[in-house]
Amino acid sequence: MIHARKETTGREMEEEFAVLTGEAAGQRLRQAEPDAGGIVPLWHDVPSLPAQAGDYYGLALLKEPVWIWSVPAYFYMGGVAGGGAVLAAALHGKRPLRRLASWCRVLAFLGTTVGPALLTYDLGRMSRFLNMLRVFRPSSPMSVGSWSLAGTGMAATLALLQGDRPSAKPANLATALGGLMVAGYTGVLLGNSANPLWQDRRRLLPLLFISSAVASTAGVLEMMPLDRKEEGGVQRFGMAGKAGEAACMLAMEHVHQSTPEAATAMKKGKGGVLWQAAKVALVAGILVELVPGRSPAKRKISGALTTLGAVCLRFALLETGRTAAREPLAATRPQRRKMGG
Amino acid sequence: MTTTITGFFTDTSVCIGCKACEVACKQWNQLPADGDFFSGRSYDNTIHLEATTWRHVAFVERGVSLSRQSTARPFSWLLMSDVCKHCERAGCLEACPTGAIVRTEFGSVYVQPDVCNGCGYCVVCCPFGVINRREDDGRAWKCTLCYDRQKDGMEPACAKTCPTDSITFGPLEELKEKAKKRLEELHRRGVTEAYLYGMNDEDQPGTEGLHAFFLLLDRPEAYNLPPAPSVPTKGVGGSWGMMALGLAGMVAAAVAASRAGGEKR
Numbered sequence: 001m002i003h004a005r006k007e008t009t010g011r012e013m014e015e016e017f018a019v020l021t022g023e024a025a026g027q028r029l030r031q032a033e034p035d036a037g038g039i040v041p042l043w044h045d046v047p048s049l050p051a052q053a054g055d056y057y058g059l060a061l062l063k064e065p066v067w068i069w070s071v072p073a074y075f076y077m078g079g080v081a082g083g084g085a086v087l088a089a090a091l092h093g094k095r096p097l098r099r100l101a102s103w104c105r106v107l108a109f110l111g112t113t114v115g116p117a118l119l120t121y122d123l124g125r126m127s128r129f130l131n132m133l134r135v136f137r138p139s140s141p142m143s144v145g146s147w148s149l150a151g152t153g154m155a156a157t158l159a160l161l162q163g164d165r166p167s168a169k170p171a172n173l174a175t176a177l178g179g180l181m182v183a184g185y186t187g188v189l190l191g192n193s194a195n196p197l198w199q200d201r202r203r204l205l206p207l208l209f210i211s212s213a214v215a216s217t218a219g220v221l222e223m224m225p226l227d228r229k230e231e232g233g234v235q236r237f238g239m240a241g242k243a244g245e246a247a248c249m250l251a252m253e254h255v256h257q258s259t260p261e262a263a264t265a266m267k268k269g270k271g272g273v274l275w276q277a278a279k280v281a282l283v284a285g286i287l288v289e290l291v292p293g294r295s296p297a298k299r300k301i302s303g304a305l306t307t308l309g310a311v312c313l314r315f316a317l318l319e320t321g322r323t324a325a326r327e328p329l330a331a332t333r334p335q336r337r338k339m340g341g
Numbered sequence: 342m343t344t345t346i347t348g349f350f351t352d353t354s355v356c357i358g359c360k361a362c363e364v365a366c367k368q369w370n371q372l373p374a375d376g377d378f379f380s381g382r383s384y385d386n387t388i389h390l391e392a393t394t395w396r397h398v399a400f401v402e403r404g405v406s407l408s409r410q411s412t413a414r415p416f417s418w419l420l421m422s423d424v425c426k427h428c429e430r431a432g433c434l435e436a437c438p439t440g441a442i443v444r445t446e447f448g449s450v451y452v453q454p455d456v457c458n459g460c461g462y463c464v465v466c467c468p469f470g471v472i473n474r475r476e477d478d479g480r481a482w483k484c485t486l487c488y489d490r491q492k493d494g495m496e497p498a499c500a501k502t503c504p505t506d507s508i509t510f511g512p513l514e515e516l517k518e519k520a521k522k523r524l525e526e527l528h529r530r531g532v533t534e535a536y537l538y539g540m541n542d543e544d545q546p547g548t549e550g551l552h553a554f555f556l557l558l559d560r561p562e563a564y565n566l567p568p569a570p571s572v573p574t575k576g577v578g579g580s581w582g583m584m585a586l587g588l589a590g591m592v593a594a595a596v597a598a599s600r601a602g603g604e605k606r
Contacts, residue, residue: 061470
């Protein structure tokens with residue numbers, strides 16, 4: 001049986017009266033207590049209109065990454081270690097580039113020893129860092145990466161101890177194989193997440209991390225004293241990396257079609273600033289390198305700019321991911337569109 | 342002898358927003374209070390599921406009436422007790438590098454607190470934004486589907502305390518039958534908005550079904566639920582493939598660099 005609905009009762013409040021539109025309507029709510037940790041942001045502007053069925057009071061749906069500065073710092077170190085390991089293996093046995101190869105071995109060693117320390121520093125329970133090697137889980141890029149990092153660390157230590165004698169070839173090759181994984185898995189790790197920004201760019205992230213690893217390895221080597229031949233080698237390696245990194249960064253910005261909501265996170269706040277800084281430093285590094293003429297100063301400036309850009313890029317990825325996680329529509333709208341409605 | 346797979350069916354059409362589930366969960370699991378944050382925009386001052394908040398009641402206030410509901414003005418108030426979904430394909434479980442997160446004999450997803458080292462990877466891999474790392478203790482925590490109570494043959498604290506039986510606990514297959522019956526009943530009464538969220542593989546292919554599923558009366562987004570969540574691992578193959586491609590380029594760049602030295606030894 002259907003009830004006839006009354007038009008009015010004469011007692012209901014005018015809805016307009018409840019909407020705050022005056023000059024004082026933009027008051028900010030003072031929090032009863034400081035937002036401890038601030039993992040999920042609490043909004044401060046009080047909307048006085050009922051919630052629209054697009055989100056839940058604009059609250060975040062996903063959790064922000066809880067990682068601290070040491071994780072992007074490791075992303076950089078790991079990239080340099082991977083690039084160094086691969087270059088060291090390629091240069092092994094090339095007499096004129098002996099000095100360069102030994103530096104690469106040092107980079108691979110440093111990255112795979114300092115890197116795990118940085119990762120351990122981020123853990124909630126540092127004393128349990130060895131639990132990373134408790135199981136091997138192929139479905140988890142972090143598990144794959146932990147094993148790669150541990151193996152590469154051992155191989156890099158061995159390669160460093162053996163130096164450039166011919167018998168060190170196996171150790172160098174093993175380090176390079178592990179180094180390839182270490183340079184690339186971080187991109188897969190970020191892509192294999194529920195974060196709308198990272199997930200949407202899961203195909204690009206590995207390429208970005210790898211090309212940036214090549215560029216940042218070259219960036220460190222460019223800041224060293226090099227002779228003509230060494231310089232030629234480093235510049236070939238670096239140019240490939242920088243070109244790839246620039247292309248990937250461009251692509252990262254232009255994968256808008258499916259997730260415009262997540263893409264805006266790359267322009268906002270701390271992450272946006274870091275992303276722009278990474279872009280500017282990378283382009284500046286390339287331009288300085290393209291200036292005609294050879295001079296150590298020019299090369300060192302270019303290397304420093306590339307390094308700065310690579311570090312900013314890692315921090316930008318984490319920060320933009322944080323911003324994207326705070327935006328509920330970035331998570332729900334792409335899913336809606338895929339459902340077709 | 343196999344144990345029965347159990348789960349939650351949360352029927353939001355009978356939830357009265359009393360938050361007894363939140364309190365019972367906090368008490369049984371001895372979780373700390375959330376502080377006295379006052380949201381000032383609805384009766385929801387809990388805001389979201391957290392490492393120390395494993396049940397959260399959402400209060401959705403809309404300027405639209407439910408069908409067959411008569412109010413002076415178009416208005417409806419939807420309530421829903423949210424919880425970890427214990428997905429069939431769980432993002433947190435597949436991401437956990439230490440093996441701390443396991444599938445229990447009851448089919449639930451459980452974080453072993455004596456193994457978790459707080460790497461934080463599960464936090465970014467949960468498509469529902471459920472699990473989180475506790476600041477004070479450094480480990481990831483979420484609903485355990487009262488593993489300890491189930492071990493002793495008791496039902497979870499929230500389901501036990503729910504005064505309207507909005508939260509029902511039991512063998513998953515029985516719950517599914519019950520949910521279908523309830524949905525039919527509501528549709529028969531003319532509440533056509535009602536639907537089941539994430540009950541099985543067809544409803545939610547991304548997670549292959551939830552062990553804690555819901556009957557909802559509005560789009561999932563209104564309750565801060567994702568409309569089509571997916572476990573991140575689906576589609577990670579493409580990332581590994583692109584990585585292999587990129588690494589080939591990296592090797593090529595290194596070989597090209599090694600040629601710069603000119604003559605071979």
